[in-house]
Amino acid sequence: MSDQLPGLDLDAFAAWFRGHRPDAGHDWAAELVAGGKSNLTYRVTDGTDRWIVRRPPLGHVQATAHDMGREFTVMSALAGTAVPVPGTIALCDDDSVLGAQFYVMELVEGTPFRDAEQLGALGEETTAHLCDAMVDVLAALHTVDPAEVGLDGFGRPEGFLARQVNRWGKQMAGSRTRELPDGDRLLAHLASHVPTDGGAPGIVHGDYRLDNLLAVPTDPQPVKAVVDWEMSTLGDPLTDLALLVVYDRVATMVPALGVSDASSAPGYPSPDALMTRYAAARGLDVDALTGAMEFHLGLAHYKLAAILEGIHHRFVAGQTVGGGFEHIGDAVEPLLAAGLRAATGKD
Known part of the structure; x- marks a missing residue:
């Protein structure tokens, strides 16, 4: 571990954290948790106990992205439900501490499985x-009644899909580094084909996939925590399922991308x-569900493309x-x- 890392001033953090844990120690160290290409996640210790600290990336940050308050709020609300989440400790809205909003949560022991070799x-x-x-666990999340856990005001489910198309269109426009004609065509198609008969709204994770779970695979209940809730909201649960399939x-x-190839491992289920x-x-x-997925799959491809273009933007600018x-x-x-193929029924 290191005593200083980009984006984490340990002296400033320790002084702030003692306001929440007065008995914290003095032998501070931290390390950047490997694997994250969006928000920055650190493992922090005072010499005795360990915690996780989450903050936005350095540099180019979209106004609607990297919201630490959303993560903190939804994980706090889901504590005690059938959805496993880390215990939350404190949220800091004072940018003078680390230069951005951040929060602290309990460290959960478990592995985020990212590739076929691990699963093999x-x-x-x-x-x-x-x-x-x-x-x-995804189905359990989508059956939680938002009002029962205090999240009825967490989002605006009415018009959710139309706003998603608009939001990710703006996200792409604010991050794009080149011409993307298929992106323009896909966005136009999605905008003109927003479903009007969606089911009951639920809590949407927004980035649900295997490597956003901390797991102990040999345990009878292997998923120990769902993490990375920065895009969570209330809306159409099928957006989570579609994004999982696209991931x-x-x-x-693009094999050179280096993202999770877990779905190629023996035993990993097919999309069906x-x-x-x-x-x-x-x-x-299941037949009705499959038929409803064209729009959602198109949107999921576009959303992931917008996220990756934003990361590419920061890389080109030297801000990763x-x-x-x-x-x-x-x-x-x-x-x-x-x-575009999926949304138009050609894939």
Whole structure:
């Protein structure tokens, strides 16, 4: 561990944190948690106890992205439900401490499984068990009544999908570094095909995938915590399911991207199997669910492309921390082309 890292002034953090934990020690150290290409996540210790600190990335930050308050609020609300989340400790809105909003949460022991090699070492049966739990936790999240956990004002579910199209269009426009004609065509198609008969709104994670879960795969309940809630809101739950399917495809589109290729591991369910288990867990008709997914898959491709273009923007500007960013931009155009095919029923 290091005593100083970009974006984390440990002296300033320790002085602030003692306002919440007066008995904290004095032997402070921290390390940047590997794998994050968006918000910065640090493992921090006072020499005795350990916590996780989350803050936005350095440099180019979209106004609607990297909202630490959203993460803190939704995880605090979900504590005690069937959705496992880390315990939250404190949120800091004072930018003078670390230069941005940040929060502290408990450290949960578990592994974020990112690739087929990791899952291959578990074996096919254990991988299937873990993935079944991944889908079941997503279904459990979507059955939580927002009002019962104090989140009825967390978002505006009316017009959610139209706002999503508008939001990610603006996000792309604010981050794009080049012409993206398939992106323009996909955005126009989505804007003119927003579903008007969506189901009941629910709590949407916004970035649900296997490596945003901390897991102990051999445990009867392997998912120990769902993390990275920065894009959470109230809205159409199928957006989470669609994004999960798209994440499972992106590694094969651009192998050099270095993103999770977990879906190629033996035992990892196919998209049809994912949707079938999800439908069963929520009591939905699987055929109706499959038929509703064209728009959502198109939107999921566009959303992921916008996120990656934003990361590429920061990389080009020299504002990223750590490695593994040089191929991020290569995935944007294939994602937009695949999204256009999916949204128009050609894939």
